Amino acid sequence: MSAADYEVTIGLEIHVQLATRTKMFCGCETSFGDDPNTHTCPRCLGLPGSLPLPNAKAVHFGLMMGLALGSKIAPRSIFHRKNYFYPDLPKGYQISQFDEPLCDGGELGGVRLNRVHLEEDAAKLNHAGGTGRIQGSDASVVDFNRGGTPLAEIVTEPDITSAEQASEWLRLLRVTIRQLGVSDVNMEEGSLRCDANISIRPKGQAELGTKTELKNMNSFRFIERGIKAEVARQVAIVDGGGQVTGETLHFDPRTEAITSMRSKEEAHDYRYFPEPDLVPVVITPDMIEAAKAELPELPLQREDRFIALGVEPGAARTLSWRPELGDLFEAELATDGSQPKALAALITNELLKRIGDGEVTDSKAAPGSLAQLVALTAAGTVSSSGARTVLDTLFASGGDPAAIVEAEGLTAMGGGDELTPIIQAALDANPDVAEKLRTGDMKPIGVIVGFVMKETKGRADGKEVTKVTRQLLGL
Amino acid sequence: MIDAKQVLHVARLSRLELEPGEVEQMATELSSILGHIEQISKLDLDGVEPTMHVVPIDGGLRDDEPEPSLPIEVALSQAPKANAEGFIVPSPQA
Numbered sequence: 001m002s003a004a005d006y007e008v009t010i011g012l013e014i015h016v017q018l019a020t021r022t023k024m025f026c027g028c029e030t031s032f033g034d035d036p037n038t039h040t041c042p043r044c045l046g047l048p049g050s051l052p053l054p055n056a057k058a059v060h061f062g063l064m065m066g067l068a069l070g071s072k073i074a075p076r077s078i079f080h081r082k083n084y085f086y087p088d089l090p091k092g093y094q095i096s097q098f099d100e101p102l103c104d105g106g107e108l109g110g111v112r113l114n115r116v117h118l119e120e121d122a123a124k125l126n127h128a129g130g131t132g133r134i135q136g137s138d139a140s141v142v143d144f145n146r147g148g149t150p151l152a153e154i155v156t157e158p159d160i161t162s163a164e165q166a167s168e169w170l171r172l173l174r175v176t177i178r179q180l181g182v183s184d185v186n187m188e189e190g191s192l193r194c195d196a197n198i199s200i201r202p203k204g205q206a207e208l209g210t211k212t213e214l215k216n217m218n219s220f221r222f223i224e225r226g227i228k229a230e231v232a233r234q235v236a237i238v239d240g241g242g243q244v245t246g247e248t249l250h251f252d253p254r255t256e257a258i259t260s261m262r263s264k265e266e267a268h269d270y271r272y273f274p275e276p277d278l279v280p281v282v283i284t285p286d287m288i289e290a291a292k293a294e295l296p297e298l299p300l301q302r303e304d305r306f307i308a309l310g311v312e313p314g315a316a317r318t319l320s321w322r323p324e325l326g327d328l329f330e331a332e333l334a335t336d337g338s339q340p341k342a343l344a345a346l347i348t349n350e351l352l353k354r355i356g357d358g359e360v361t362d363s364k365a366a367p368g369s370l371a372q373l374v375a376l377t378a379a380g381t382v383s384s385s386g387a388r389t390v391l392d393t394l395f396a397s398g399g400d401p402a403a404i405v406e407a408e409g410l411t412a413m414g415g416g417d418e419l420t421p422i423i424q425a426a427l428d429a430n431p432d433v434a435e436k437l438r439t440g441d442m443k444p445i446g447v448i449v450g451f452v453m454k455e456t457k458g459r460a461d462g463k464e465v466t467k468v469t470r471q472l473l474g475l
Numbered sequence: 476m477i478d479a480k481q482v483l484h485v486a487r488l489s490r491l492e493l494e495p496g497e498v499e500q501m502a503t504e505l506s507s508i509l510g511h512i513e514q515i516s517k518l519d520l521d522g523v524e525p526t527m528h529v530v531p532i533d534g535g536l537r538d539d540e541p542e543p544s545l546p547i548e549v550a551l552s553q554a555p556k557a558n559a560e561g562f563i564v565p566s567p568q569a
Contacts, residue, residue: 004535020539021539021540021541022539022540022541026542027540027541027543028542028544029541029544035547035560036547036560036561037547037550037551037561037562038544038547039544039546040547040550041542041544041545042545045545045550047553048501052535053535053536053537054535054537054538055536055539056536056537056538056539057538057539059536060538083488084488085489085490086490086567087562087564087565087567094502125563125564126560127566127568138565138566139563139564139565139566140563140564140565140566140567141558141560141561141562141563141564142561142563142564143560143561144550144561144562183516269484269488271488276528277533279528280534281536294478302490404486
């Protein structure tokens, strides 16, 4: 069988560091990039006799996430100890949530959620030996600055069926959380981390195959490539008559190799039990109201609103999934709301092309000038190709669109009279094209339009050229 | 109830090294403790909420206000092995 004969089933577990000032269970400041071990105390070092106390802001952020993701908020939830030995965990257990999480269920972008719960982050292990890689070094240095940072863990149901969908959905989740303002969701700095549970089964088979867990992929590209590599590995095993082993895997983006991290069976024997040092977290109606009051418009809601304005769905998605583009769109629309569809198209096609991998702020276009350019185009003052030239200038140095049209001689040409001699010249220069057009085969009309655009420096309107050409040929 | 295999499994999860004699001893002692606890299952506890805390208190949240952290030299002072940056441990993968 080939890859096409298998169905892929993916569930994601996402850890998000919450943007609180202090840690989950102590008053040490959360930090990134500070000198190691400068944000520790007896509680986050797990010293005997110290007691945890949950951060109210982390609970508040958790509630905001749960409400935004359509989860059921538990009126009372409890913390559990998740026991395992690893040097990044000073107490020998992580305080997490188990069967009574803060938020139960939910849904985002067609993918069902199992839960959202709160827990504490582990410390950071720096592996001696220079390369920074785990293998091959025999000593590690533990930095407890990160240990105890509040995390929200979001677990999806296995509703994702391809690597591409996984990466696309994660983008949606990331921008949704970013809009909520509860995390800076920076994958490079590790404030958003993703594990994927992956299995395959022959098409039509009801029961799911054995899953493997691919750990800690820290960019969208790695997630897509990692999942693809793991699916290919599983297909090869099953095709060869073998069986997939349930295990935790590590994807090396450099070599694309997948290696086993540890025996999953043993590592997952966490012996959860209720954390005796903490009382249940009771969510009052006031706390829910406070979280609701801070919910912003979410990307999917914004997308729907843009579509209702007449914006093309693809453009609406780009604008709402890149909030800074959406903000620009709305600011421009506030100056002239007459052409939402064309304005959205200008921003998501032409402006975005000029921004490339840069930032929206790279554009020097003055506020309102994009809307003005769209209005000039709609009024026929400048052709669409002329408008692109104007945008080049707006992007590079700003200015007034109408003045640029004037200064660069981009005023759109009127119809017939002005165009007729140029089109005639185009037909004369391309007799074979003229012949084909005469027979009603309009395919080579592009040659004529191209000739005219070149002659007029893009001031002509393509539709008008076609119209006049037909008139000249008596069609 | 608890056999030698289970004892060795839990010992490994707890990073404990047991002598062969201790395995038998642990199996006996753990079985006896579990047996004691299991007496509860003889009771009719339908509709009784599990008691997780003997004191019925709820809430207990802390404001998100920073408190001073330990100076690094104090934090590291208890470590069996440390350098200027942190706690040195055997690499878990070595």
